Amino acid sequence: MDLPLVVGVDGSEPSLRAVDWAADEAALRGAPLRLVYASLWERYEGSSLAKDLGKPSEQVMAEDIVRTAAQRAHLRQSGVKISTEVLPEEPEYALVHESRSASALVLGTRGRSGFVDMLLGSVSLAVAAHAACPVIVLRGSHDNQVRAGDHGHVVLGVGEHGTDSAALRFAVQEARLRGATLDAVRAWRCPAHETTDHPLLAGEPARLHEQHAAEVLADALKDAPAGVKVRPRTVEGPARRLLLAASHEADLLVVGARRNPEHLGLQLGRVAHAVLHHSACPVAVVPEQA
Structure with missing residues (x-):
């Protein structure tokens, strides 16, 4: 069984750029792509559900984020097998756990909560420091456009x-x-x-x-x-x-x-x-x- 290439997604531009890059990488490797969103929304919303939806609003947003990311990856590399997961856990913990059964983890430089002028987000830094597999952080191409490598x-x-x-x-x-x-x-x-x-x-x-x-x-x-x-x-x-x-x-x-x-x-x-x-x-x- 081929280990998947795992991408941490949260809807931010850096994470969507990571999805693009990872889709290309998965196609190169002939590997499946796994898109993971993790957040402890239950800590903040508890059992208070969005009555009209029957789910916590953060979970609804998370499911929409991974669905959009999967559509984006499919449009970029239609031949890559894609799976998604929404986890009610701290992002750092969830991604480090995912690293135990991944060929590599792909992350953006910072997430939705990151400050614009931060060099590297705390999640990316923590995961790179503790993951059990290679962690690829998408630096460069700061216009949020992923291009095929042309340096060789x-x-x-x-x-x-x-x-x-x-x-x-x-x-x-x-x-x-x-x-x-x-x-x-x-x-x-x-x-x-x-x-x-x-x-x-x-x-x-x-x-x-x-x-x-x-x-x-x-x-x-x-x-x-x-x-x-x-x-x-x-x-x-x-x-x-x-x-x-x-x-x-x-x-x-x-x-x-x-x-x-x-x-x-x-x-x-x-x-x-x-x-x-x-x-x-x-x-x-x-x-x-x-």
Whole structure:
């Protein structure tokens, strides 16, 4: 049984854009699409029902939202199997629960309750930090129009533990589906205390750090399938800045986020947190076991 691609919908423009993108992604994968609306309307409306409808007014609105989203997805990709669900739960909890039986979760940057100037909504941030599957947040295309990727590049941030990386496997799959080049980026920096003014040693610490980055990258990519064009890149500088720069010429930016079951807080890391807030293209955060 193919796991569905799950989209969190709430009727906002960012979530409708996520529906469009996810419909295209589901068609690429040959996967079913599941549209989920979650809200604790019962907390606020209790048993007070809309007498003429026999349901809480929030539930009526929710059912209309998922029905409209399903129609939109069908018009965009008529061959994709679509299901919908309305859940009386906190959105963060419901979507994290959905992630346990999803191939990936797709979210907009913010929902109906989000402030216009917020970089990333609290629901998207919380789900990206705790989901059991990859979470794709639809950054970029801020005119709310989804277009087919035209850059032909998927960018992957390769961390220190790149070998057998879930993020690498996900990025390879996405590059293969799109017929895109996989740009595997490994950032490196030479700590200031390791520099030297001695003319015979000038540049030696930097060379060693660059060499180590190249070795980590080569080891991570050694089993990459031959059918995907891979472009390894070692670049000096902060990983956050380098990946954000690369996002301007990418169709998707993929980063890993290490999960530690003993920690209860946000489990994203500084790089994932930064690209979720500032990337110029959609971002996929892929959980990695610590």
